[in-house]
Amino acid sequence: MAHGALHRLRQDLFVDAFAFRPMPPLEDAKVSRWVPWLPERIRYWARWLPHFIVVGFAALVFLATFAMSYGYGPLRGVLVAGYCLLVAVPPALTLFRPVGAYWISLFAVVVGWFATSAFSPYGSPFGEAAFPTHLAVMTLVVLRTRPRLAMEMWLVTFGVTTVLSVFSGSGAGDVPPVAFFSGLVLIAAAAVRAWREERRQVVETQTATAEERSRRTLLEERATIARELHDVVAHHMSVIAIQAEAAPYRVENTPPELATSFATIRENAVAALTELRRILGVVRSEDPDAFAESTPEAPQPTLASIDSLLDSVRSTGLNVEAVITGSPRPLPQGVELSAYRIVQEALSNALRHSPGADARVEISYVLGGIGLRIVNGTPSRLAKPSPGAGHGVLGMRERVQMLGGEMTADHTEDGGFEVAAFIPVSNAAGETTPKGSGA
Numbered sequence: 001m002a003h004g005a006l007h008r009l010r011q012d013l014f015v016d017a018f019a020f021r022p023m024p025p026l027e028d029a030k031v032s033r034w035v036p037w038l039p040e041r042i043r044y045w046a047r048w049l050p051h052f053i054v055v056g057f058a059a060l061v062f063l064a065t066f067a068m069s070y071g072y073g074p075l076r077g078v079l080v081a082g083y084c085l086l087v088a089v090p091p092a093l094t095l096f097r098p099v100g101a102y103w104i105s106l107f108a109v110v111v112g113w114f115a116t117s118a119f120s121p122y123g124s125p126f127g128e129a130a131f132p133t134h135l136a137v138m139t140l141v142v143l144r145t146r147p148r149l150a151m152e153m154w155l156v157t158f159g160v161t162t163v164l165s166v167f168s169g170s171g172a173g174d175v176p177p178v179a180f181f182s183g184l185v186l187i188a189a190a191a192v193r194a195w196r197e198e199r200r201q202v203v204e205t206q207t208a209t210a211e212e213r214s215r216r217t218l219l220e221e222r223a224t225i226a227r228e229l230h231d232v233v234a235h236h237m238s239v240i241a242i243q244a245e246a247a248p249y250r251v252e253n254t255p256p257e258l259a260t261s262f263a264t265i266r267e268n269a270v271a272a273l274t275e276l277r278r279i280l281g282v283v284r285s286e287d288p289d290a291f292a293e294s295t296p297e298a299p300q301p302t303l304a305s306i307d308s309l310l311d312s313v314r315s316t317g318l319n320v321e322a323v324i325t326g327s328p329r330p331l332p333q334g335v336e337l338s339a340y341r342i343v344q345e346a347l348s349n350a351l352r353h354s355p356g357a358d359a360r361v362e363i364s365y366v367l368g369g370i371g372l373r374i375v376n377g378t379p380s381r382l383a384k385p386s387p388g389a390g391h392g393v394l395g396m397r398e399r400v401q402m403l404g405g406e407m408t409a410d411h412t413e414d415g416g417f418e419v420a421a422f423i424p425v426s427n428a429a430g431e432t433t434p435k436g437s438g439a
Contacts, residue, residue, distance in 0.1 A: 099145070142189040360376075396419065
């Protein structure tokens with residue numbers, strides 16, 4: 001244990017003692033939170049406020065030490081200025097080389113003791129301005145580095161001052177009370193530093209947790225989209241296989257070459273459907289063979305069933321107004337499914353976060369795509385806390401980006417919330433996709 005303690009002491013106070021460790025300015029967010037009423041230009045300089053305070057303190061130490069040292073006859077001119085600089089420089093140096101500032105400050109205490117001992121047989125290391133300044137330097141070093149340096153600097157400092165007190169002939173009677181008071185100050189500084197470090201780690205952990213939750217939500221939403229697209233693609237592949245199998249029976253005296261071609265198309269469609277179900281079955285379930293014996297599921301919802309969705313939402317107490325502009329036309333099933341899910345999620349968010357508010361759903365069939373706008377007013381009562389806040393917007397944004405569209409989601413001026421999205425659709429795709437086709 002003693003060897004480990006000495007090793008840590010050496011690493012903290014001796015190895016790279018004068019290494020350059022500049023103190024960064026305050027974060028812009030923290031300054032804006034503390035003094036939001038200041039102009040932006042002044043807030044920029046307020047980031048350096050701790051540096052200005054420390055430098056100002058060093059200037060005050062210089063003036064105070066000069067006033068106290070000027071009374072000694074021989075200590076005049078250059079000697080007085082040099083001693084005052086030796087005492088005043090360490091506080092400012094803690095901004096750049098904190099451990100080196102400690103050693104220079106301790107050297108200033110020793111020099112002050114020699115200076116007072118030369119004129120008084122009862123000189124003490126604690127009788128000059130050097131030691132209070134040294135205590136301030138140790139406090140700044142602890143606040144800038146790590147809590148354990150408080151104990152290490154305390155031991156070294158009072159080991160040196162005890163030796164100086166004994167050699168000065170005044171004895172070590174002044175050491176215990178000064179050491180006790182200094183220990184209290186350093187313990188308080190170490191506690192503040194430990195609290196700040198713990199708070200920083202908590203913030204980092206919360207940030208990492210939020211990012212991990214967002215990534216997990218994004219993956220879950222992508223898995224949901226993959227499952228839904230699996231049903232869409234599987235439906236089309238099933239239609240291809242069935243039509244390829246039935247085509248030869250619709251023509252009398254089918255040429256063998258044509259029958260062979262239809263059989264090949266059907267075999268390829270069935271093979272592709274089998275591989276698709278096997279691969280996407282992993283996404284849908286932990287069991288890779290989840291689709292081996294499963295029955296076909298109900299078709300995915302489209303904009304044709306938007307009225308049923310609105311009726312269901314109205315039954316929960318949300319007053320919803322629906323407006324459809326443009327000429328409704330068949331759209332690719334993936335687009336219709338995503339549009340339906342966006343409307344569904346936006347209305348769910350309105351129910352969850354804006355209870356008692358009115359909502360409006362606008363669906364615009366325009367040239368080149370479809371536009372969606374879901375907006376709700378201000379809530380009439382407080383919303384209950386929801387653990388999934390914010391994830392619905394992430395899922396809607398993922399759906400829109402998957403289809404190459406754009407989306408915005410933000411609060412309105414009157415306190416409501418608006419979701420606006422545009423999903424591009426090529427005219428050819430919209431015209432050639434038969435709505436309601438079945439196998």
